Amino acid sequence: MDYENAEKILEVKHLKQYFNVGKKDEVRAVDDISFDIYKGETFGLVGESGSGKTTTGRAIIHLYEPTSGEILFNGKNVDNFKSKSDQREFRQDMQMIFQDPYASLNPRMKVKDIVAEGIDINHLAKDDADRSKRVEDLLETVGLNKDHSSRYPHEFSGGQRQRIGIARALAVDPKFVIADEPISALDVSIQAQVVNLMKKLQREQGLTYLFIAHDLSMVKYISDRIGVMHYGRMLEIADSDEIYAHPLHDYTKSLLSAVPIPDPEFERTREEISYDGSGENDGKERHLVEISPRHWVRAAEDEIDMYTKRAHAASLIHD
Amino acid sequence: MENEKNILEVRNLQVNFKTYAGDVKAIRDVSFDLRKGETLAIVGESGSGKSVTTRTIMGLNASNADIASGTIKYKGDDLLKKSEKEMEAIRGQDIAEIFQDPMTSLDPTMKIGRQIAEPLMVHKGMKKEKALAQALEMMKLVGITDAENRINDYPHQFSGGMRQRIVIAIALVNYPEILIADEPTTALDVTIQAQILNLMKELQDKISTSIIFITHDLGVVAGMADRVAVMYAGKIVEYGTVDEIFYNPKHPYTWGLLSSMPTMDTGGDELPSIPGTPPDLLDPPKGDAFAARNAYALKIDTEKEPPFFKVSDTHYAATWLMHPDAPEVTPPAQIVERQKKYADMQSKLVQTQRTTGPVEEEEEQQ
Numbered sequence: 001m002d003y004e005n006a007e008k009i010l011e012v013k014h015l016k017q018y019f020n021v022g023k024k025d026e027v028r029a030v031d032d033i034s035f036d037i038y039k040g041e042t043f044g045l046v047g048e049s050g051s052g053k054t055t056t057g058r059a060i061i062h063l064y065e066p067t068s069g070e071i072l073f074n075g076k077n078v079d080n081f082k083s084k085s086d087q088r089e090f091r092q093d094m095q096m097i098f099q100d101p102y103a104s105l106n107p108r109m110k111v112k113d114i115v116a117e118g119i120d121i122n123h124l125a126k127d128d129a130d131r132s133k134r135v136e137d138l139l140e141t142v143g144l145n146k147d148h149s150s151r152y153p154h155e156f157s158g159g160q161r162q163r164i165g166i167a168r169a170l171a172v173d174p175k176f177v178i179a180d181e182p183i184s185a186l187d188v189s190i191q192a193q194v195v196n197l198m199k200k201l202q203r204e205q206g207l208t209y210l211f212i213a214h215d216l217s218m219v220k221y222i223s224d225r226i227g228v229m230h231y232g233r234m235l236e237i238a239d240s241d242e243i244y245a246h247p248l249h250d251y252t253k254s255l256l257s258a259v260p261i262p263d264p265e266f267e268r269t270r271e272e273i274s275y276d277g278s279g280e281n282d283g284k285e286r287h288l289v290e291i292s293p294r295h296w297v298r299a300a301e302d303e304i305d306m307y308t309k310r311a312h313a314a315s316l317i318h319d
Numbered sequence: 320m321e322n323e324k325n326i327l328e329v330r331n332l333q334v335n336f337k338t339y340a341g342d343v344k345a346i347r348d349v350s351f352d353l354r355k356g357e358t359l360a361i362v363g364e365s366g367s368g369k370s371v372t373t374r375t376i377m378g379l380n381a382s383n384a385d386i387a388s389g390t391i392k393y394k395g396d397d398l399l400k401k402s403e404k405e406m407e408a409i410r411g412q413d414i415a416e417i418f419q420d421p422m423t424s425l426d427p428t429m430k431i432g433r434q435i436a437e438p439l440m441v442h443k444g445m446k447k448e449k450a451l452a453q454a455l456e457m458m459k460l461v462g463i464t465d466a467e468n469r470i471n472d473y474p475h476q477f478s479g480g481m482r483q484r485i486v487i488a489i490a491l492v493n494y495p496e497i498l499i500a501d502e503p504t505t506a507l508d509v510t511i512q513a514q515i516l517n518l519m520k521e522l523q524d525k526i527s528t529s530i531i532f533i534t535h536d537l538g539v540v541a542g543m544a545d546r547v548a549v550m551y552a553g554k555i556v557e558y559g560t561v562d563e564i565f566y567n568p569k570h571p572y573t574w575g576l577l578s579s580m581p582t583m584d585t586g587g588d589e590l591p592s593i594p595g596t597p598p599d600l601l602d603p604p605k606g607d608a609f610a611a612r613n614a615y616a617l618k619i620d621t622e623k624e625p626p627f628f629k630v631s632d633t634h635y636a637a638t639w640l641m642h643p644d645a646p647e648v649t650p651p652a653q654i655v656e657r658q659k660k661y662a663d664m665q666s667k668l669v670q671t672q673r674t675t676g677p678v679e680e681e682e683e684q685q
Contacts, residue, residue, distance in 0.1 A: 048508040048509070048510060048511075049479075049508055157596050158365075159596065160596075187364040187365055187535060188364065188535055188537070188576060188579055188580055189364060189575060189576065189579050189592065189593035190364075190596070191579070192579035192580075192590040192591065192592030192593070193592045193593075193594070195590055196589050196590055196592055199588065199589070203588075214508060214509065216509065217538075217580070217581045217582060217585075218581055220581070221581035221585050221590065254510065255509065255510060257513075258509040258510045258512065258513040259509055259538065260509075260512075260513075260516075260536065260538025260539045260541065260542050261538050261541065261582060262537035262538045262540070262541050262565060262577060262580055262582065263541055263565065263582070264541045264542075264561045264562055264565050264566075265562075265660075265664070266541070267538075267541045267542035268542075270542065272510075272513050272517075275510075
């Protein structure tokens with residue numbers, strides 16, 4: 001990706017998403033995170049369960065009212081659209097692909113009606129013939145047969161259902177797609193098919209992806225840049241090759257060291273790095289700092305030096 | 320027993336499920352051995368029959384299952400001939416299982432100390448106090464912190480990783496001969512997964528249990544297994560030591576599995592993938608079941624089922640490509656890389672064997 005001339009499509013600024021605010025069981029699911037996503041890139045969001053990655057995705061597509069902070073999509077704040085048409089445009093431009101292809105398709109609807117729901121709501125089809133044509137084209141785009149359109153979801157395998165989910169997301173011609181663990185429920189051989197399809201669609205239609213997942217090797221493969229979340233905070237953001245080769249934050253190191261690699265020799269000598277998260281809550285003020293070009297780490301004032309030294313050691317910075 | 324070291328011998332197992340649409344041939348002639356103290360990984364996609372295989376061993380199949388043929392020899396007896404009562408005595412005592420989902424495999428209304436003690440009371444007739452004392456030891460062994468105070472807690476008070484530790488404690492409390500682990504870490508985060516896998520290895524060393532490890536995650540297999548069996552459409556298509564399967568695979572399905580998983584250094588625009596979907600086992604295809612998805616399929620693959628061809632004493636693959644008359648094919652690039660690494664490893668091994676001999680002699684002379 002050429003980041004020099006890249007345009008920001010999404011800006012998340014100091015987003016906080018708390019639940020049960022003011023109660024004893026207040027949960028700070030997302031706690032003051034900021035990041036940008038550029039047009040045409042794939043931004044990977046990784047983290048363990050409970051790290052807030054799914055909440056972040058849902059807040060961006062405005063399934064929640066954020067507790068505080070701003071989300072700008074194409075420069076417009078998604079929380080207070082001035083007009084109905086702005087809102088409708090947003091709903092068309094941003095779409096989501098869900099994790100579970102069994103739960104995310106209505107079992108009582110035919111495939112053509114599932115895929116066409118967005119077309120109907122947004123009155124995109126001129127007439128019935130146009131609607132069918134669009135559905136058939138979409139099914140073909142995602143590698144399904146147009147005869148499949150009059151069938152029901154239960155007649156399809158997991159991988160095929162996920163293709164239907166992708167066709168539904170594409171039906172309204174979106175610019176930005178949030179994919180929340182889109183392949184975790186699929187078998188290994190099918191995962192590769194769906195990932196290849198997503199990459200192909202990105203090339204052909206210039207889509208931007210927010211790819212949320214816990215499978216680190218797949219995230220690295222599909223993403224241009226990656227953000228690592230932990231306890232509702234963004235700890236590190238960098239290009240995917242760099243973050244895997246030279247993680248600067250201890251948590252990222254620990255997370256990467258735990259990934260099993262399909263190589264017995266490597267596994268025999270693997271050493272996991274453990275991470276003690278208590279240091280994060282020592283009361284110091286931390287925010288993301290650009291340690292080396294386009295490599296951000298969450299750090300306190302007195303930690304910047306340490307991270308800079310690490311970046312030097314990994315020759316990410318040259319004087 | 321045929322072989323002293325084999326603790327479990329499965330031969331020619333065939334299991335069908337009766338459904339309204341006909342018989343689903345879930346297991347189609349599966350044979351394998353489990354050796355004392357080893358970890359055998361069974362890998363394959365959903366529907367390949369890996370879970371049905373272990374459920375058949377445990378005698379826990381659904382009521383519409385029909386075991387059409389085969390034997391499962393454990394300590395010389397055929398488990399398939401045992402009565403339900405006899406199987407109850409074996410389950411949880413000789414053969415124990417860890418299930419995939421720690422959220423659903425514990426009783427939410429029973430204190431965890433009691434749940435861990437239960438197998439001792441049932442199988443060994445132990446008194447409650449003694450069993451609870453041993454349960455406490457087991458909790459410490461699997462790394463539950465502050466075990467004394469937590470023995471009376473309920474499952475919902477533990478995190479997913481801790482719950483899986485409790486499930487492991489229950490399975491191992493009777494020091495079973497065989498532990499079946501069916502996707503034991505699939506529901507867990509990678510960091511927790513690493514802890515649980517290390518724990519399993521540690522405990523295996525301590526009580527020398529044999530483990531059948533079922534998973535679709537080849538990364539986990541590489542770290543856990545001594546031997547690997549690859550299943551496809553109800554059959555084992557290739558088996559061998561972990562190094563043989565990962566560095567010198569022979570079956571095109573194993574090639575596909577290994578190359579469709581991106582490693583940390585995979586780049587490029589397209590991930591190699593296996594086209595299509597697994598066959599319908601209501602009506603399994605003639606010949607090699609993988610033929611329809613196999614870019615390397617030969618004409619004979621659609622006509623005749625391939626037998627096992629020997630690669631080494633420990634490594635067998637059921638593909639016609641191994642037949643002496645088969646044409647030479649070049650496997651996918653990633654597999655060629657792996658084979659190169661294997662050749663390097665082998666030659667290094669030979670070299671060290673050659674060099675270590677004389678070196679030792681010299682040391683003695685000095």
